[in-house]
Amino acid sequence: xxxxxxxxxxxxxxxxxxxxxxxxxxxxxxxxxxxxxxxxxxxxxxxxxxxxxxxxxxxxxxxxxxxxxxxxxxxxxxxxxxxxxxxxxxxxxxxxxxxxxxxxxxxxxxxxxxxxxxxxxxxxxxxxxxxxxxxxxxxxxxxxxxxxxxxxxxxxxxxxxxxxxxxxxxxxxxxxxxxxxxxxxxxxxxxxxxxxxxxxxxxxxxxxxxxxxxxxxxxxxxxxxxxxxxxxxxxxxxxxxxxxxxxxxxxxxxxxxxxxxxxxxxxxxxxxxxxxxxxxxxxxxxxxxxxxxxxxxxxxxxxxxxxxxxxxxxxxxxxxxxxxxxxxxxxxxxxxxxxxxxxxxxxxxxxxxxxxxxxxxxxxxxxxxxxxxxxxxxxxxxxxxxxxxxxxxxxxxxxxxxxxxxxxxxxxxxxxxxxxxxxxxxxxxxxxxxxxxxxxxxxxxxxxxxxxxxxxxxxxxxxxxxxx
Numbered sequence: 355x356x357x358x359x360x361x362x363x364x365x366x367x368x369x370x371x372x373x374x375x376x377x378x379x380x381x382x383x384x385x386x387x388x389x390x391x392x393x394x395x396x397x398x399x400x401x402x403x404x405x406x407x408x409x410x411x412x413x414x415x416x417x418x419x420x421x422x423x424x425x426x427x428x429x430x431x432x433x434x435x436x437x438x439x440x441x442x443x444x445x446x447x448x449x450x451x452x453x454x455x456x457x458x459x460x461x462x463x464x465x466x467x468x469x470x471x472x473x474x475x476x477x478x479x480x481x482x483x484x485x486x487x488x489x490x491x492x493x494x495x496x497x498x499x500x501x502x503x504x505x506x507x508x509x510x511x512x513x514x515x516x517x518x519x520x521x522x523x524x525x526x527x528x529x530x531x532x533x534x535x536x537x538x539x540x541x542x543x544x545x546x547x548x549x550x551x552x553x554x555x556x557x558x559x560x561x562x563x564x565x566x567x568x569x570x571x572x573x574x575x576x577x578x579x580x581x582x583x584x585x586x587x588x589x590x591x592x593x594x595x596x597x598x599x600x601x602x603x604x605x606x607x608x609x610x611x612x613x614x615x616x617x618x619x620x621x622x623x624x625x626x627x628x629x630x631x632x633x634x635x636x637x638x639x640x641x642x643x644x645x646x647x648x649x650x651x652x653x654x655x656x657x658x659x660x661x662x663x664x665x666x667x668x669x670x671x672x673x674x675x676x677x678x679x680x681x682x683x684x685x686x687x688x689x690x691x692x693x694x695x696x697x698x699x700x701x702x703x704x705x706x707x708x709x710x711x712x713x714x715x716x717x718x719x720x721x722x723x724x725x726x727x728x729x730x731x732x733x734x735x736x737x738x739x740x741x742x743x744x745x746x747x748x749x750x751x752x753x754x755x756x757x758x759x760x761x762x763x764x765x766x767x768x769x770x771x772x773x774x775x776x777x778x779x780x781x782x783x784x785x786x787x788x789x790x791x792x793x794x795x796x797x798x799x800x801x802x803x804x805x806x807x808x809x810x811x812x813x814x815x816x817x818x819x820x821x822x
Contacts (some may be wrong), residue, residue, distance in 0.1 A: 359613040360782050369611040370554070371598075381609070382601050383740055384461045384574075397421070397446035400742055402509055407743050408502025414757075416502040417742035420734050422509075428728055430536070433705050436614070439547035440540050443593035448512045449529050452520030454576070465570040469520060474527040481627035484538040485529060485634055488641045488677060492638050493669050495645055496657035503718045507818045508535070526578040532589060538680040542631045543717045544589035545617035545710075546682070554608045559584035565658055567598040567607070574600030583607065588617040590628070615783050618710045621790050626702075629709035630681065636716045637676035638811075639723050643819060684709070687808040695792050695801020707791045708805050711784035715809060718776025719816055723771040726820065729765045733758040766821035771819070777813040 357365045372378045380386055397453045405418035414420075434442050454460055456467040497504040512534060518530040529537055552557045567583040570576035577583055581591050583598035584606075599607045644650055645657045655661075656668035690704045695704075733755065740753035747753065787800040789795065 357619070357786060359615065360779065363613040363620060365616050366615060370608045371392050371549070371611060372607075372609045377603075377609075378599075381596055384463075384600070387596060388461050390445040392452050394445050395450065398447050398509070402506055402514075404499050404738075404742050405502040405504075405506030405509070408506075410501045410503055411744075414734055415737055415741075415744060417738040418505045419499065419500045420731075420738045421702040422505055424727055424731055425529070425735060428724050430540075431548050431607055431717075431724050432728075435540060435543045436546055436626060436717065436721075437548055439544040439549050439551075439589045439594060440594050442540060443529065443537070444595060446534075447528075448509065448534070449516040449520070449526070451513060452516040452518075452528065453526070454521050455517060456525070457575070463572060463574060464571070465575055469524075470520055470522050471524040474531060474607060478531055480625065481538050481631050482540070484534075485631055486794070487532065487625065488535050488538050489634055489638075489673065492641070493672065495642065496654070496659065499646060500658070506579055513650040525576075525580055526593060526595075529593065530579055537632050539635050541590040542628055542713060544592075545713060546615050546717050547589055547617075548611055548614050550589055550612055551594060551607055551615075552586055552610060553584050554606045556584070558604050558606045561602065561611065566601040566603055570597075571603075574598075576601075587622055588618050590617070590623075615714055615779060618713055618783050619786055621707075621791070623796070624706050624710065626706055627684075629706050630677070632709050632716055633680045633684070634676045636712055636719060637672075637680050639716065639719045640816075641672055641675065643723055643726070647723075653788065684712075684720065684808060690804035691801045694803060695788075695797045698793075699791060699801075704801075707787050710787060710808060711780050711789075711805060714783055715776045715812065716777040718772055718779070722772045722776075722816070722820055725768050725772070729761050730759040733760070769820045770817055773813050773817050777809060780809050784809065 359365060401418045401421055404416055408416040408418060430533050434617060458468050458598065491498075491508070494504060494508075498508060516528045520526075528534075535539075559565075562584075565582075565584065566574075568576055577597060578595050579591055579593045583592075583602075586592055593673060632724055644653055648654075652664075653668065656664035659665035686707060687706055689701065691708065692699060692701055692704050734757060736750075736752040736755040740749045740751065741747045742749075784805055785798070785802050788798040788805070792798040792801050
């Protein structure tokens with residue numbers, strides 16, 4: 355019997371968006387995604403300028419702060435990732451300079467790339483480095499969300515770092531394994547997306563010995579993300595660059611609609627690096643709430659480095675909570691799962707597989723957190739649109755629009771409903787993973803009880819935290 359997501363949609367259901375001729379024509383054009391990148395670059399130029407001129411002033415009325423940490427963040431978490439996978443990687447302007455330098459051009463095809471083109475070290479072909487770099491970035495949350503110059507420094511560091519790394523290493527290794535603070539969770543949470551890039555007919559790819567999508571041709575570059583487009587198992591490392599659509603001589607690539615979270619059920623290439631990314635993202639959602647929306651003044655002072663001792667305490671607590679405490683507590687529940695289910699299953703395998711049950715809950719927790727940014731703070735955007743550099747402009751007549759929170763009275767209901775949906779989806783995916791992992795259904799049911807308890811308790815805690 356075919357598995358169904360939430361008992362409603364078959365796991366293998368697909369609708370090909372690129373079967374629509376005008377969409378396929380746009381996707382295959384060499385102007386795509388160049389034009390969206392250029393458009394994005396113009397916006398980020400304003401963001402960088404606003405960050406630089408804003409200096410260390412308060413960030414509430416700064417274009418850079420508002421558009422990066424409110425507008426972009428909300429679009430990323432609430433729209434792009436759940437609906438369009440890694441589409442941000444497709445249109446991101448920050449590594450564009452490095453990639454254009456590699457190709458010595460903008461829209462043309464040049465498969466002999468400029469630079470040293472060294473291979474990325476095999477030992478670092480995972481999420482561990484990006485996990486620690488992302489966690490390190492969150493140590494500066496108190497600065498990034500309040501001091502425009504900190505956002506400017508972060509974005510410029512990514513641009514300069516991408517250029518330097520792309521001169522040394524081939525293709526998009528910078529984006530895939532190191533440079534982008536959001537790359538790791540985009541990869542992990544893209545497994546939740548309702549879209550995917552896959553081969554239309556795997557047999558055509560199997561019969562085709564000359565893999566143009568891998569080596570490139572006169573119509574397009576070899577895959578910049580160094581995956582096998584004809585054999586994409588999960589969305590994790592597909593940056594949606596669209597080159598495979600251009601290179602495929604059989605027009606065999608597709609963008610599909612699908613049920614959410616189906617990639618989490620792909621039982622291959624699961625690893626502890628992605629498991630720890632799930633723990634880190636869940637833990638950071640909790641810490642971000644306490645710092646940005648909570649009422650604990652002491653923790654906020656620590657995060658904002660009011661004192662050196664306080665800041666070091668924040669870094670220590672933040673690291674222990676994300677890297678040790680959450681995984682440690684989860685391990686206890688996994689150990690109970692093994693005891694109830696089957697002791698023949700390796701503890702590491704059980705721990706790794708069940709960690710993917712935190713992906714739906716984690717993404718939904720971030721969406722619930724984002725409601726706390728959207729409803730109270732979105733009115734600031736109207737002000738900064740008219741006066742992006744705080745120079746007294748009023749371009750659209752909204753510079754004097756007052757801070758006006760909206761729907762804050764019903765915001766908790768949005769958050770509670772969202773978190774409960776996340777729990778249901780996590781339980782659904784989790785039980786399916788349990789059936790994959792244990793040898794029979796009875797073992798799967800018994801083994802999943804502790805994991806279901808962990809997910810439920812965590813959801814109750816998040817509801818209390820966000821709305822209590």
